[in-house]
Amino acid sequence: MTAGLLVVGTGLLGTSVGLALHGDTDVVLADRDPSALQTACRRGAGRAWDGGERVAHVLLAVPPAAVAGELVRLQRAGAGETYSHVCSVQAPVQAAAEAAGAEPASLCGSHPMAGKESSGPAAATAQLFVGRPWALCPSARTGAPALAAARSLAERCGAVPLELPAAEHDAAVALASHLPQVTASALAAVLLARSAGELRLAGPGLQDTSRIAASAPAMWVEVLSQNARAVAPLVRELADELERAAAALEAVDRGRLEDLLRRGNAGRALVPVKRGETDRDFAVVGVSVPDRPGQLAGVLVSAAEAGINVEDVRVEHLPGRPSGVIEVVVAADTRDAARTALAAAGWDVLA
Known part of the structure; x- marks a missing residue:
C-alpha cells in the first residue's frame, strides 16, 4: 500500500x-x-x-x-x-x-x-x-x-x-438543498416567456435567486428522483405559500403581504451562514467603489490593516455601470469599528 x-x-x-x-x-x-x-x-x-x-x-x-x-x-x-x-x-x-x-x-x-x-x-x-x-x-x-x-x-x-442517520440526512437536504434547486429552476424557467427588454433591469435579486438554476440538469434529475418522496411535500408547501401570495397581491391585501415578508425575515434569520451561526450574528458594511481594477483588494487590505476580520464579501455590480457596491460581512459587534476604519482609509462607506 x-x-x-x-x-x-x-x-x-x-x-x-x-x-x-x-x-x-x-x-x-x-x-x-x-x-x-x-x-x-x-x-x-x-x-x-x-x-x-x-x-x-x-x-x-x-x-x-x-x-x-x-x-x-x-x-x-x-x-x-x-x-x-x-x-x-x-x-x-x-x-x-x-x-x-x-x-x-x-x-x-x-x-x-x-x-x-x-x-x-x-x-x-x-x-x-x-x-x-x-x-x-x-x-x-x-x-x-x-x-x-x-x-x-x-x-x-x-x-x-x-x-x-441516512433517513434524517435525506429529509434535511430535501429542505436545505433540493427545495432551493427546484425553486431556482422554476423561477428561471419563468424568464423564458419574457422579452430581452424586460430582463434589462435584472439586478442582484434575480441574479442571486436564480444562480443555482445553472446547475447540470442530468445530475439533478437523478438526485431529485432518488429523494422525491422527501422533496415533493416541500414543493407543495412552497406552492401553497406562493398561491396565498398571489391571492394577497390580487386583492392588494397589505396585511397578508406584510405577514409573508415578516415570516420570510424570521425564516431567513434561522439559516446558518458560518459554523452554525446565523445572519443575526453578522452585519454588512457597504462600500461604494468605482468600476476599476483593485478596488476589492483595496477594501480588504484596509480592513486587514485595521484588524477587522472579514467573514464574507459580496460584490454588487452591473456591467456598464460606473460604480458598484462591495458588501463586507463582519461580526455584528465589529460593525461600527469596521465602518470607522474603512471611512478613515478613504473609502466611501454607505449609510
Whole structure:
C-alpha cells in the first residue's frame, strides 16, 4: 500500500478533495472520462491510479446510481481498506449497495454540504469544503474504521463532520438543498416567456435567486428522483405559500403581504451562514467603489490593516455601470469599528 486515498470520479467534488489534500496525502485518481482525469491531474489533485495500487481509503465521487456497482467492483479487487461516497442522497444508495452485495462494514456514507452551479474538475477548488458541514451517515453495519476514515477525510478537507442517520440526512437536504434547486429552476424557467427588454433591469435579486438554476440538469434529475418522496411535500408547501401570495397581491391585501415578508425575515434569520451561526450574528458594511481594477483588494487590505476580520464579501455590480457596491460581512459587534476604519482609509462607506 502506497497511496493514502483513491478518489473515483474527478468532477467538482472529487477534484476538490484532491486539491484540498495536496501536500498532505498521496492521492490517486480514477475516472472513466480520460479528459476529466487528465484535467484533475494537471491541476494537482493527484496522480492517475494504475488500477492495482492498494490504498488506505477509497472515496467514490460518482453519481448515486453508480455507487453500488463501483463499490462492489473495488471491494472485490481489494482496492482499499475502507470506503465512503459523497452522494447527496444516502438511504437509497445505502440500500442499493447492500442489495448489490457490497461488504457494509468497510463503507460509510457521507455528503459534504458544498458545491457550485458549475461542475467538472475545472471548477474545483481546494477551499470548497472549508467550514462547511460534512454529513457522515454510517449504517448499522458500518465498522468503526470506516467511520473514522470518513471523519478524518472531512476534517482534513477543512469541513465540519456531522454524524446523523441516512433517513434524517435525506429529509434535511430535501429542505436545505433540493427545495432551493427546484425553486431556482422554476423561477428561471419563468424568464423564458419574457422579452430581452424586460430582463434589462435584472439586478442582484434575480441574479442571486436564480444562480443555482445553472446547475447540470442530468445530475439533478437523478438526485431529485432518488429523494422525491422527501422533496415533493416541500414543493407543495412552497406552492401553497406562493398561491396565498398571489391571492394577497390580487386583492392588494397589505396585511397578508406584510405577514409573508415578516415570516420570510424570521425564516431567513434561522439559516446558518458560518459554523452554525446565523445572519443575526453578522452585519454588512457597504462600500461604494468605482468600476476599476483593485478596488476589492483595496477594501480588504484596509480592513486587514485595521484588524477587522472579514467573514464574507459580496460584490454588487452591473456591467456598464460606473460604480458598484462591495458588501463586507463582519461580526455584528465589529460593525461600527469596521465602518470607522474603512471611512478613515478613504473609502466611501454607505449609510
